[in-house]
Amino acid sequence: MKCKRCRRAEAAVDLPSHHAAFCPDCFFLFFRRQVTEGIRKLRLLAPEDRVLVCVSGGKDSLVLWDVLMDEGYETEGLYIDLGIDGYSDRSKEKVLAYAASRGKTPIVVELAKEGIPIPEAARCVRMQECSICGTVKRYFFNRVAAEGKFTVVATGHNLDDETARLLGNLLHWQRDHLARQHPLLPGAGGGLVRKVKPLWRVSEVETAAYGFLKGIDYVTEECPMSEDATSLVYKEALSRIEDRMPGTRIVFYKGFLDPSNPLRKGPEAAAPADAAPMPEDGPVVDAMRVTEVDSEEDVGTPRACASCGAPTYAETCSFCRLKERVRKARSLRAARGSR
């Protein structure tokens, strides 16, 4: 199969959803154009932005960082070491190696040092790991961004992630979530930084192909905590549809983002979800919902957390409440153990 753009070289990537196939060089142009168009159309980034790119060691976040650097944005990478045996070490290695290859040193937050490694915290408070992970990551995204005077936080969520979330929100008629779901979450002052998802137009296959062809060495294993993630069920359903009807995913998502869609408000009307109260009890949480835990309470202007000063809509922020619950659970266990 020949490249549909240059018509000379052999194609390396075929994209039925675009009725196209590209050689590596033409695919790089295509991919970058998809990302820059996604940024331009939704005004995700401005040339003067200082961008904090959240990198996990996976393909999407490293590819995002790569593209943003190539496009000339001022970026730094943030890696959060979740404290997951083996997996976190391997992920960090990939991040450090990639960053070094670009002359960068990422900012690293180690949750074990922060006293809240995800697996242990989940056991202590008997919540799903993905739920805790979302709360903790959001906290550090905001904190590191504020401390480092970044104007925006960028994550590697792609078209597959966003459509899976959309399908989940629709199936459960999560109207609050639908109203807020968007590649642009505006900041709210007081330390809540704007968040963007510049890869919203590109699929997982496209980011993986880009990473492979660019020689980006990313971690291919999945987070062991996400094996039962609900998002995988929605992704499976959507990939079956995409297989039979290529292009459905992007039509689905673009239609949702259409400003005339009554299911959602514009990004300017959306309150950021970061400071939303954390569910206190019960068998929380659908993994689908954790990246943007919403609440009926998170409207208006955030105030400073009474404990740590982070922006919150409650008395204390969800991170501090989580830490307190973990601390109490540890004390209880220690007391039981000493009896």
Added chain:
Amino acid sequence: MYNAPMITVRLPQKKKEIEVRGPRRVMDLLAEAGVRSTTVIVTQGRKLLTKDYRVEDGATIDVISVVSGG
């Protein structure tokens, strides 16, 4: 008896490997392995293969899942 080389299809994330008699197109190999093309990239060494690429006996290809969870 002489064992003619076959195509080796490796699925590292599933820790699985199958052998298939060639020549076969990538899309046929994926069907044989029970994998949907919208969930993987297929590589041979440093080369990325399109779904209609014809793989010959003796070749080894890797089927890399691209689906991330959470």
